[in-house]
Amino acid sequence: MTSHVVVGYTATKTGRDAVAFAARLARATGAVLDVSIVLPSADRSVITPPADGYSRVLLDQAQKWIAAAIDRIPDDVVAHAHVRAAESFAEGLVEIADGLDAAYIVVGAADGASRGHHSLGSTTTELLHSSDVPVVLVPRGARKVAPETGITRVTVAIGTRPGADALIGAAADLAEAAGVAVRLLSLLPVDLPATADTAAIRIAGSTEADQVLAAARAELPAGMAASVVVAAGDSIEDAVAHLDWQGGEVVLVGSSRLAQPRRLFLGSTAAKMLKEITVPVIVVPRTARSAGAATPEETQR
Known part of the structure; x- marks a missing residue:
């Protein structure tokens, strides 16, 4: 049975760190890499405009971000894109992982982490309290490791x-x-x-x-x-x-x-x-x- 590695992606350096390591993990284990962006659900925030036009713009931007992330993944790694709306980033990742029966959920460090170090933000903390899937914590700068390192x-x-x-x-x-x-x-x-x-x-x-x-x-x-x-x-x-x-x-x-x-x-x-x-x-x-x-x-x- 094909294994899956779900990686939570944000269009940031730490998001690229997460994808870079997740690609190495997927390649090493023969797994499919599922690059995932979680968008806010319609009732998640009172400051988020509820208009359909805004949602379409947000979805279009997310698809561009995720396409750019997948373009950086080595050709020999099978990668799928997922865009999902959820109450929180952690909740969305858990739902995707459960649906795929994934082996791992991969996330990058929180903003402010120095290179080569870990930093747990609110999203990762929530994920650690809610996931029934092993969570991979990726340090800042992991994208600098050559893909062939494995x-x-x-x-x-x-x-x-x-x-x-x-x-x-x-x-x-x-x-x-x-x-x-x-x-x-x-x-x-x-x-x-x-x-x-x-x-x-x-x-x-x-x-x-x-x-x-x-x-x-x-x-x-x-x-x-x-x-x-x-x-x-x-x-x-x-x-x-x-x-x-x-x-x-x-x-x-x-x-x-x-x-x-x-x-x-x-x-x-x-x-x-x-x-x-x-x-x-x-x-x-x-x-x-x-x-x-x-x-x-x-x-x-």
Whole structure:
């Protein structure tokens, strides 16, 4: 069955970032790329003129924007255009993704993000609270990465909460489709309360991390190339900042345990990681959908 990658597009630099990475993801996984623009519905805003003429002009402009976006996509990526009216940008993307049984929804950073960094705006935050599809967060400047870079490595952040096997399975599926290796990452030694920052606890955390990573590696398909790394640093942000990131890398993190079933919620650990990660991050729901390519559960808070 053909997989789909839905990307939310706006005629901005961050919108082009999102499309550029989504094209690399679609090419690497053999998926169809669905470039989507969401327009305001007629009753969404009291300041939006309700006249049919205005709606036609807006639709015509959206079609021009989306055509220009698709023109920049490599010829070997199958791309479809979608223009939909909805109460919000996030709602429209979720509706499109649900209709296509999409594997991912891809969005760019909010305005104001510096190059190579993530920034969550109100639209992305709403999407993370409403989507039952894995959401890909793309950092500013991703359009500068050469299309032929593709996906070069899949890093999955492993925690200790139930559901790690599902998250590992999702990472393995992506790595297998892209033909790349998996890197298993643990932040256990630095993911500690400030009041528990002692050498003894950190040593114990390192030991537990080794055990968790060994168990995670055993869950990967036989023969799949994999490496393990235990992050070290004075804080989560410090530890993540000292990790190496490839230009074509993606990171998978699990949704918070606070999320409702089949919904996303960015937990505290993932939020701290996001401040330092310079590559796209895929946030996955804590419970599986009834169908779809990526169905991991939470492994992080």
